[in-house]
Amino acid sequence: MIWNKEFETLSRESLEKVQLERLQSVVERVYGAVPYYRQKMDDAGVKPSDINTLSDINKLPYTTKEDLRLNYPFGLFTVPMEEVVRVHASSGTTGKPTVVGYTKKDIETWAELMARALACGGADKGDMVHNAYGYGLFTGGLGAHYGAERLGATVIPVSGGNTKRQIMLMQDFGSTVLLCTPSYALNLAENIAEMGIDPAKLKLKVGIFGAEPWSVNMKEEIEKKLNLDAIDIYGLSEVMGPGVSCECIEGKNGLHIFEDHFIPEIIDPESGQPKSIGEMGELVFTTITKEAFPVIRYRTKDLTKLSDEPCACGRTFHRMQRVTGRTDDMLIIRGVNVFPSQIEHVLMSVEGVEPHYQLLVDRKGALDTLEAQVEVSEDIFSDEIKVLEQLSKNIEKEIKDLLGITCKIKLVEPKTIQRSEGKAQRVIDNRKL
Amino acid sequence: MKVEQISIFLENKSGRLADVTEVLAKADINIRALSLADTTDFGILRLIVNDTEKAKRVLKENEFTVGKTEVIAIEVTDKPGGLAQILSIIHKEGLNVEYMYAFLEKHEKKAIIIFRFDDLEKAIEILKNAGIGILKGEHVYSI
Ligand SMILES: [Zn+2]
Numbered sequence: 044m045i046w047n048k049e050f051e052t053l054s055r056e057s058l059e060k061v062q063l064e065r066l067q068s069v070v071e072r073v074y075g076a077v078p079y080y081r082q083k084m085d086d087a088g089v090k091p092s093d094i095n096t097l098s099d100i101n102k103l104p105y106t107t108k109e110d111l112r113l114n115y116p117f118g119l120f121t122v123p124m125e126e127v128v129r130v131h132a133s134s135g136t137t138g139k140p141t142v143v144g145y146t147k148k149d150i151e152t153w154a155e156l157m158a159r160a161l162a163c164g165g166a167d168k169g170d171m172v173h174n175a176y177g178y179g180l181f182t183g184g185l186g187a188h189y190g191a192e193r194l195g196a197t198v199i200p201v202s203g204g205n206t207k208r209q210i211m212l213m214q215d216f217g218s219t220v221l222l223c224t225p226s227y228a229l230n231l232a233e234n235i236a237e238m239g240i241d242p243a244k245l246k247l248k249v250g251i252f253g254a255e256p257w258s259v260n261m262k263e264e265i266e267k268k269l270n271l272d273a274i275d276i277y278g279l280s281e282v283m284g285p286g287v288s289c290e291c292i293e294g295k296n297g298l299h300i301f302e303d304h305f306i307p308e309i310i311d312p313e314s315g316q317p318k319s320i321g322e323m324g325e326l327v328f329t330t331i332t333k334e335a336f337p338v339i340r341y342r343t344k345d346l347t348k349l350s351d352e353p354c355a356c357g358r359t360f361h362r363m364q365r366v367t368g369r370t371d372d373m374l375i376i377r378g379v380n381v382f383p384s385q386i387e388h389v390l391m392s393v394e395g396v397e398p399h400y401q402l403l404v405d406r407k408g409a410l411d412t413l414e415a416q417v418e419v420s421e422d423i424f425s426d427e428i429k430v431l432e433q434l435s436k437n438i439e440k441e442i443k444d445l446l447g448i449t450c451k452i453k454l455v456e457p458k459t460i461q462r463s464e465g466k467a468q469r470v471i472d473n474r475k476l
Numbered sequence: 477m478k479v480e481q482i483s484i485f486l487e488n489k490s491g492r493l494a495d496v497t498e499v500l501a502k503a504d505i506n507i508r509a510l511s512l513a514d515t516t517d518f519g520i521l522r523l524i525v526n527d528t529e530k531a532k533r534v535l536k537e538n539e540f541t542v543g544k545t546e547v548i549a550i551e552v553t554d555k556p557g558g559l560a561q562i563l564s565i566i567h568k569e570g571l572n573v574e575y576m577y578a579f580l581e582k583h584e585k586k587a588i589i590i591f592r593f594d595d596l597e598k599a600i601e602i603l604k605n606a607g608i609g610i611l612k613g614e615h616v617y618s619i
Contacts, residue, residue, distance in 0.1 A: 419485045419518075419541045426483035426520060426545045426592070427574050428513050454518050456487050458539045 046162040046194070047155070050303045051358045058359065059097055061303055065331035067094050070103065073337055076121040079114055080339065100306065100329065101317060105340045108136060111281065116142040120335050127335050132180040133280045134380040134446065137388050140180070143280050144335040150189065152332055156301050157190020157286035163299060163358070164274035165249040165292035166220045168195040173218035175227060176254070176378075177203045182284030183254050183378065187222045190286060196220065203227065206234050213245060221250040224378040225257035225265060225273075229409035232268035242270040249292065251276050253285055255375040256366060275365050281341055282328045288363055293355040297362030300349075304332045307363065308340070309349055312370040323348045325370050326363065344370045372470055374404055376411045379448050383469045386415055386450065389441045393434070394423050401460045406474040414451045415442075418460060477600050478546040479613045480528040481590070484521040485541040488514060496521060496540065503534040508619050509590060511577035522577070524549075524590065526617045546596055549611040550603070552578075552587045559589065562608060569602045571595070581619060588616065 045051050053061070071091040073080040084090070089102045111119065112135055120127060128147050132140035145153065166172065172191040176183030184202055191198045199216060201209055203223075209231065212218070221228065228250055235242055247269055253276035262273045277298050278285035287305055288298035300307050309324040310317050318324040326343045346368045349361050374381045383402055390398035399418040404411060417438070425431055435452040442450040461468060486492045493512065500507060509524040525531045528544065535542045552558040559578075566573060574592040581588060588611065593599040603610060 421541055421543065424483075424485050424541045424543050426481070426522060426543055428515060428520060431518070431520070432515065454485070454487075456485060456492075456539075457541055459487070 044162045044167055045357060046159040051159065051299075051301075051360065053303070053359055055359065058302060062306055062331060063094075063097050065303075066097065066100065066306065066329065067091065069329070069331050069333075069337045070094050070339065072121055073339060077119055079110070079118060083110075097306075100308070100340065103329075103340050105315065105327065105342050106338050107342050108141060108281070108344075111141050112136065112139065115139050117144065119338075120144050121337060122146055122335050129185075131182045131185075131280050131284065133182070134382060134385060136382045136384050138385070138445065141281060143182075143284075146334040149283075149334050149336075152304065153186060153283055153286060154189040154193040156283070156304060157186055158193035159301060160276055160286045160289035161187075161190055161194050161196070161220070161251060163289045163291045163356070164251040164276065165272060166191070166194060166196060166251070170194075170196040170219045171199065171217055171246070172196045172220045172222060173199050173201060173209070173213055173216075175201050175203060175209060175221065175223035175231075176285070181378075182278070182280045183224075186278070186284035186286060187251075191220075191222075206231060207238070210235055210238060210240065213247070214240070217246040219246050219248050221247055221269070221271065223250070223252060224254050225252040225261055226255060226377060226406070226409055226411060228252055228265045228269065228273070229261065232265060233409055236268065242268060245270070247271045249274060251289070253277055254378040256368075277363070277366065279343060279345075281338055282330055282343070283333065287328070291354060291356040291358060294362075296354075297350055297364050299354070299356075299358050299360040299362050302360045305330055307349060307361065309347070310342075312342075312344075312346075320349050320351050320361070326366075344373065346370060374402070374413075374470060374472065376404060376413050376448055379446055381413070381446055381448070385445060386442060389438060389445060390415075390417060393438050393441060394420075399457070399460055401468065402470045404470065404472045404474055411474065412451070413448060414453055416453045416455045416460060418457050419454050420457065477548065477610050477612065478596065479524060479549045479590070479611070479616050481545050481547045481592075482523050482525065482528055482532055482535070483543045483545060484523070484535060486512075486514075486519045486521055488517060488519055493521065495538075496535065499534055499538050499540075500525065500531060503530060505531045505534070508616060509577070509579045509588070511575075511590075513575065522590075524616060528617075545592065547590050547592045548596065548600060548603075549613075549616045550589050550591065551581075551609055551611055552589055553585075558587070562589070562603075565603070565606045565608065566591075566599075569606075571599050571602060588619070 083104045087104045127144040129145045135141045178184030249272045251274045274290045276289045278287040288300040306329040308327040312325040326345045330337045345366045347363045403414045506526045511522045572594045578589045
């Protein structure tokens with residue numbers, strides 16, 4: 044079902060007209076309201092009046108996570124705080140999170156786009172939506188919740204955790220649509236099998252999964268084990284949250300980007316030069332309707348390519364291929380963004396010295412595991428077992444407090460972590476994605 | 477009154493203890509006493525040797541993490557009740573023992589107990605006042 048037929052099936056020509064108008068308006072707004080954006084545009088020698096065609100977007104400077112960090116927490120908001128009705132936050136590259144804000148209208152827009160995404164993935168009005176995305180600072184839970192309500196479905200705001208109870212509710216309430224991360228979907232599937240429940244007896248018909256990378260193999264496994272259609276949804280809090288793009292149930296081949304709200308670009312991550320449709324590169328977004336926290340040419344660091352092929356579903360929006368990798372070292376572990384620099388930050392603050400460490404990521408069953416191997420230097424070494432054990436525990440606790448995930452600390456001997464060209468390899472990801 | 481002890485961080489991998497003893501043997505260092513404390517992931521090897529500084533240096537050169545701690549050594553007659561008397565004093569005085577280990581003197585029928593206290597100075601004073609003989613470092617290094 045197409046939720047907003049008028050916009051989702053616009054001809055390219057009409058869409059580009061809408062995009063240009065909205066782009067001009069947002070550029071004018073950030074230039075007027077945010078000194079930081081104005082400075083960057085002045086430095087690049089570009090004024091809002093220079094944006095006369097869509098391709099003029101190339102004249103605008105990029106925005107990066109570093110720009111967000113420098114303006115922590117609210118420095119890039121374009122409206123006074125009394126108009127901001129909600130904030131969300133995701134991991135930053137160091138100790139501080141990345142903060143985003145929404146006006147009342149932004150929340151409306153987000154609900155509309157999330158409703159579009161759910162409809163795109165095959166959900167409908169009468170559905171019982173089991174929303175197991177985490178509710179809280181993470182955009183997943185509330186974002187999906189408002190969208191499902193807008194769609195007119197019944198939402199079960201079950202959030203994460205307590206898997207056995209989730210399965211009971213799924214059976215008793217007759218959940219038809221499952222929303223969660225792909226790894227949690229696999230976890231649910233394994234528990235359902237262990238409990239001896241026949242997935243065919245559940246009413247699930249579709250699962251809309253996102254917030255972490257997953258492979259085609261994993262998708263097939265989930266579809267088989269849960270007896271549903273698995274749909275890929277994409278979003279990031281800096282751009283809005285879930286509902287930036289979504290796969291359609293008819294095509295199941297790439298995610299339609301809601302281009303009347305977001306202008307996507309693919310660029311060469313090294314040179315920053317634009318790439319053409321069909322070429323792999325870094326995905327960049329400009330939000331053209333957001334009020335509180337618009338971003339101009341925000342570099343997502345996600346690698347993908349765009350397609351302008353017509354789609355069976357009738358939507359005219361371009362599709363992005365499922366994200367296959369990142370340009371940086373960010374890890375997504377159980378839906379949580381983790382930067383090695385965050386772990387490093389914790390190690391520095393606990394040990395007081397620059398640590399030699401390596402992160403090992405694995406997937407045991409359905410769950411991602413994270414282990415940090417830390418070389419024991421003389422500064423942290425002690426002749427007492429309990430001192431070293433306490434040190435590990437403190438680091439584990441700090442990481443849990445900061446990231447909300449468990450990271451096992453393993454103390455290792457000096458020089459056991461391989462160094463290539465003098466620089467340690469920080470991450471070994473053994474997950475078969 | 478104090479004895480220098482070196483400690484070495486070891487991962488629980490086979491052969492690591494042998495690696496340490498080999499490094500020391502090559503440098504012509506004698507091990508007087510040894511104790512290994514371990515967890516599932518790692519261990520701490522504690523050694524008293526005849527040349528602490530040299531042992532530390534050669535182990536560091538071989539990329540071990542090495543620490544130095546001061547402990548005390550008490551001679552106990554190798555007969556029933558010898559240790560019990562000392563422990564009861566330690567307990568009564570509220571001294572905190574981080575860990576301890578024992579080894580035998582080769583020729584005399586005596587045991588030497590190594591104690592690691594959290595407050596070394598206080599421990600020495602209390603034990604001396606109780607008439608417990610504390611061995612000099614040189615004595616232990618040359619056993
Ligand atoms: Zn489609």
